[in-house]
Amino acid sequence: MTGRVVVIGVGNPFRRDDGVGPAVIEALRARAPAGTMLTDSDGEPGRMLGLWHRQDAVIVVEVVHAHPGQPGRLHTLTAERAARCAARSASTHALGLGETFALAAALDRMPRELTVHAVEGEDFGLGRGLSTAVADALPELIRHVAKAIDKAHDRLRCAGALTDERGSA
Numbered sequence: 098m099t100g101r102v103v104v105i106g107v108g109n110p111f112r113r114d115d116g117v118g119p120a121v122i123e124a125l126r127a128r129a130p131a132g133t134m135l136t137d138s139d140g141e142p143g144r145m146l147g148l149w150h151r152q153d154a155v156i157v158v159e160v161v162h163a164h165p166g167q168p169g170r171l172h173t174l175t176a177e178r179a180a181r182c183a184a185r186s187a188s189t190h191a192l193g194l195g196e197t198f199a200l201a202a203a204l205d206r207m208p209r210e211l212t213v214h215a216v217e218g219e220d221f222g223l224g225r226g227l228s229t230a231v232a233d234a235l236p237e238l239i240r241h242v243a244k245a246i247d248k249a250h251d252r253l254r255c256a257g258a259l260t261d262e263r264g265s266a
Contacts, residue, residue, distance in 0.1 A: 100152035100209055100256075102133045102249045104242065107140045107159040107194075114168075114218030114231045117238070118158040121214075124239045125246075132253075133246055142197040146206050154249035155208040158242055159194060160218040160231065168219035169230035171238055173245075176211040209256075210249065214242050 106118030119137045149155045201207045219228040
């Protein structure tokens with residue numbers, strides 16, 4: 098089995114910039130290729146782990162607090178780098194992505210590949226709507242995630258072709 102591409106927009110649209118993950122998911126709904134699962138999450142680790150399987154390629158979209166920060170700056174991280182950076186940045190959720198990935202590794206639930214696309218946020222107060230810096234970065238973030246989806250599908254197809262060749266040999 099070649100797996101799926103799972104895109105998880107982490108966040109809460111009622112906490113201003115924290116809504117960027119769900120905003121990316123909504124923007125991609127009309128143009129995601131077949132075999133792509135688009136979903137939102139509040140970031141709770143158990144629910145996050147339930148969204149993917151070991152053979153999947155997972156793309157997480159999240160807003161981060163960085164210290165010092167530059168609101169609107171984009172980051173692309175592997176799971177390992179995201180876990181290392183968790184000590185220097187903070188999630189807007191009780192447990193951050195670093196803790197989620199550590200739990201997945203401990204439970205042998207890491208997906209085949211996992212990438213995080215993040216934007217540094219500015220305003221996490223109550224209310225809807227992104228800050229100007231994050232709203233300005235949103236189109237570029239959507240492009241990055243769309244490109245990552247296409248590349249993940251290509252890698253999964255190649256992995257499936259290799260598995261088919263080995264299985265028939």
